Amino acid sequence: MNYHILTLFPDMVMDGLNTSIIGRAKEKGLLFIEAVNIRDFTQNKHNRVDDYPYGGGAGMVIQAQPVYDAYQHVEKKIGRKPRVLYMTPQGRQFTQSMAEELAREEDLVFLCGHYEGIDQRVLEEIVTDYVSIGDYVLTGGELPAMVMIDAISRLLEDVLHNEASAEFETFHDNLLEYPQYSRPEIWRDKQVPPVLLSGHHANIEKWRREQSIMLTVDHRPDLIEQAVLSKKERIFLEKYVEEKEKRLQQT
């Protein structure tokens, strides 16, 4: 996977992405990440990238030309038109399934805005996807790009050491991940659930799936509709929901 980040703050993204698992994957050559500084493509002597908005209003607008030239630099290098993701709170909400879809691309361009935004004309010219990481407004697109690169990269082959860990996790089958325990067996009078000490793999698996179902109902009821469940698990879910409703009516 090759990531090309168009930004005014290359150090911010590269410092963050050179760390931990993503940094190691980069060192191993599993990922290529470059930050392309939009400022390097200005054509004025003060290297200004922004100007006042037509029609007035607060803030500044990043001009079309340096953004377009930075993009063209990437397009020329890779020799074809890549997907260009513009980080904006007005975009489609980034999800795990979007991460899975993007992980299949060979090149991804992230366009990070700052100030009040980017001239609309260059967005129309180059952007293929408008993406938001949530309903809140950040000062720029760099953190969203880093969030997305992290979520996408961990799905790529060999990036995580434990191959199973990307598969059996939160959002697998649209369920939240079951709770985990490690040593000691008793901590502050709290005992590890006995089934986990039993060595009975089928029972452990069943317990974990049921924990995932209950957690999803309790914390993310919006996900449970799409959960991939066996017949027995569906019956378990219906019973759990029924009992929960009864409990709620009693209080």
Ligand code: ADE
């Ligand atoms: N830029 C500013 N806020 C953002 C958000 N929530 N998601 C993506 N890009 C952004």
